[in-house]
Amino acid sequence: MTAALESAAPLRPDESAADTYGQRSARLRAASPAEAAAELAEISTSVRRDILTTIQSAGMGHVGGDLSVTDLLVTALWGTLRLDPTTPDTPQRDRFVLSKGHCAAALYSTLASCGFFPRARLSEFMAPLSPLNGHPARLKVPGVETNTGPLGHGFPVATGCALGAQLRGETWRTIVVLGDGEMQEGSNWEAAMTAAHYKLANLTAVVDRNRLQQGARTEDTKTLEPLAEKWASFGWEVRVIDGHDHRAIKEAYAASTTGRPVAVIANTVKGKGVSFMEDRVEWHHKVPTDEQVRLALEELNR
């Protein structure tokens, strides 16, 4: 069936924000993890604020997973990968893929912070004909490498990106972030096996290990533990970290030391940063009231 895709115009970069990002991120990339940590934490806080107001304006969203993944996202996009928001399709760019696409608000807030598009547009999240769809769509949002939303898609695609770089002998790298519940999808284990077989040392897969999925704890739904052993037995170099410690995250994003692809199991807290949301399953996609948003922003300001 041939037909035009969606109708709304794609977003364009915010040149001035991109300029700031270019300089600051270059500095953060070059800095040691210890040096960069505080600044990355600061950016993460402002991204968390945007996530909350973005979801507030939409009246929908997946706030719990957005807040658990924020530090992982910010450290990837601000502190690790080489990206240029003004030329988001340049072949030599590093690739970032959010496999847990339901956390679009976190991705959009981070991309906006980098200048991939104007931050003001975040208020259009999920509005009629908005390019900021409930799940990321690459033809609409610069910085999105592949459309995600159904779980278990981003990882195989990221594997293909990394394999492509390896085939071309190029040095750019790929980071993909998965949900822990998402690891129940068999397609991910197919990709894990492929990446190990092809020794894709240029690929880092990060599991946002918040121990909750949509309806309950992961271990009560379908046991993932021992998760590190699973990855290791699939041929990956495994790094287990605190997924809210920017220094640890930046260290874990460092290149493979074994020639094998790197799996980062990032222990996180769903709803991180907002006390009444933390580690509570109902905040998977519950929408905060205006009062709750006010309280949450207040907590983040502390």
Next chain:
Amino acid sequence: MTAALESAAPLRPDESAADTYGQRSARLRAASPAEAAAELAEISTSVRRDILTTIQSAGMGHVGGDLSVTDLLVTALWGTLRLDPTTPDTPQRDRFVLSKGHCAAALYSTLASCGFFPRARLSEFMAPLSPLNGHPARLKVPGVETNTGPLGHGFPVATGCALGAQLRGETWRTIVVLGDGEMQEGSNWEAAMTAAHYKLANLTAVVDRNRLQQGARTEDTKTLEPLAEKWASFGWEVRVIDGHDHRAIKEAYAASTTGRPVAVIANTVKGKGVSFMEDRVEWHHKVPTDEQVRLALEELNR
């Protein structure tokens, strides 16, 4: 789309063969592995002969995997499971599922040996309108629990069978046999995780580890090793055996000792029993000439 399924009449049990099977298999089930081994080996040889002539008459088939899986099949159907070919749908039967459905000729030859249908019908393998389709179809062949052929289907279905028995508090058990190449299908890892989560101690998954898949060695195609670690990290009790040693197979088919599902990694030789086929990738689905069948049968007679 509503419509009748295929047109040929389903096969019916061979009462007299089933009768012999009933007595002999009861004895073999009750016997110790050491006691039963020689007789199981004998049955396996005659099943291998039938496989060869069945493929010869069809002019098609997957002889390599048929011969590697024969001892696993015979030990399951003759020496382990409680089955009654004359009432193949009785609710209390044990379940056997051949997930690597391309080895239909091995399954059919074994089922015929038990009396699920007359052995003479094997010559109709893949003939026009034959119930003995190239892949097993349950509405046509008694003893087939679920239609397989696409890899990665039988294991999830077998998991459902075992879960069903657990839910009902019934004691019948399920054995499923997988190809090693088949373990590259993500659907299998989904099932492995489900079975472990539900602690399906009544489920045994057997991997026919012949180290070859369709086009090449498994490790050259997509690395499966360390396979035992993979299963263990997915929560299974793992038993690694010689898949042509009937005593070892029967031992490995014994009940779980850990309350967890049991994975049997059966090291086998593709094409086992026919020297010029053994461990050669081209015999995945090459068809022997009449002269080669003659030679093969001669070897098996020794």
Next chain:
Amino acid sequence: MTTAAEQSPTYDCRADFADELAALARSDERIVAVCNDSVGSSNLVRFREEFPTRLINVGIAEQDLVGVSAGLANAGFIPFVSAAAPFLTGRALEQIKADVAYTHRHVILCGQSPGMAYGELGPTHHSIEDLSWMRAVPGLEIIVPADPAETRSALRWAVASGKPTYIRIPRFKVPAVTPAGAPFEAGRATRIVDGTDVTVIAVGTMVSRALGAAALLERQGISARVLNMTFVEPLDREAVLAAARETSGIVTAEEGLLSGGLGAAVARVVTERHLVPVRMLGVPSFAPTGSTSFLLEHFGLTAEGIAEAAREILDRAR
């Protein structure tokens, strides 16, 4: 302009799904529910409370979801597989084909939040393809309930029939449209409004809008017949044929792609049996972002849109 149907109270049929499923489970121990981390979104909270051991959650694993369900059927259960329609049909298609339809297992596939019910979540979460995909799985019955009563009937029918069945469970709120005492039979459409000029054949969310269209058309002196084609498979070929013979044209309306769903099923009968102009309404391609109501409006899937298509058909026929 508001129509009668639009003024009626509307219902989220998920409540009826949950209620009827529990009722069925109470009287039939073989019934279990199977879901993919979707206890809430598949409306199984209540089922779990009442039958904690009979709710099986396989986690986020749709291939396994359907395979395990086929195995449960093998073990004598009647599984209601409950998952978001796009993932159930798209991710587990080969399992539906091989393990359920071809193996012929009595598995009842419940596509939750079908069509564009997940409007703002975008095309990956829309299930506009499911009717086309499922129609191309031989041996599968396909039911698209239009209201609470039909949702309940569909569940009951699927248990009684013993057949592999796909049911689209409505989420977008709909008014009651089923006439009291209307039979619920495979291959039998309900003629909700009789009419002689033109026929609207609709399913699911489109049925009440078709009724709205008939009311609009009536004010313009056009007599429209409205058929609720609850069973897309088996299709009520006789009802289509009668519409082709007795009215001047047919409009089909479905919350789904135009390529292979209801419209295609109707067009086949028309072109093979009795020619009459057909106008298909549905979704032409991946939809943009927006609420379900917005998107239905966007694609003209409204009483006005259907009425307009009916007038066009009449113009062509004249």
Next chain:
Amino acid sequence: MTTAAEQSPTYDCRADFADELAALARSDERIVAVCNDSVGSSNLVRFREEFPTRLINVGIAEQDLVGVSAGLANAGFIPFVSAAAPFLTGRALEQIKADVAYTHRHVILCGQSPGMAYGELGPTHHSIEDLSWMRAVPGLEIIVPADPAETRSALRWAVASGKPTYIRIPRFKVPAVTPAGAPFEAGRATRIVDGTDVTVIAVGTMVSRALGAAALLERQGISARVLNMTFVEPLDREAVLAAARETSGIVTAEEGLLSGGLGAAVARVVTERHLVPVRMLGVPSFAPTGSTSFLLEHFGLTAEGIAEAAREILDRAR
């Protein structure tokens, strides 16, 4: 009775697939092949010999096959994904929808051994559903080559177009049917035989049989037009419309299910634009065991079967 087309030499187009793919790869470094343990059955042995690093085998993992290919496209490659059609389309459907079509990646999906090419291997290995399933993926071009020349053209077109494309690679032997100098354009059918009484619209293996039918009909004084509808998507609506206007009826013939493939595409044009009787030939349900020739015969997918359907259509039209 044998016809000209049936006496012609026949070709296994897999050789042309392999040859053209190698030729394209020689002049375009972006081209890679991706397969699922199907180097032999996907006819990639030769490609591997010439381009050992450009053949990627992901093992038996179809979801990964398509996902990885979308990633390779992201990295600037043009992947030819080569796998048995039933597994490629059935097992990786959601990846085709989300990663390829919706993400709009230039991935070329090559369905090997389509239709009932794997006759004796049964319904799990038949790909009679693929045209219906793929037509219900928005944004996917669908090509069904009918002979060696079209197989080559399809590959070249898919590279040049930049569009996500599904190609059914023929395996069952077919005679050459493409007239010399016939253009190969998206949305353009080839009128191989002109005719005024009835039109046969065919794809793939059915084209030569349609020509056979035209020859049979000619001897009976019936002038049949034969259209090769190489692109099922985008469909040549004008050619269908011309057939509807200029001849008394249309027979569609495809090696696939009747529910949503070529027949449905044609019926939509006919019912919406210009009414004329249509008779659809194809496969009604899961097929039994047997060779491809046996099965085609079994379902009347022969020159005789098509000719008979054409006569029926003419009887109806009169």
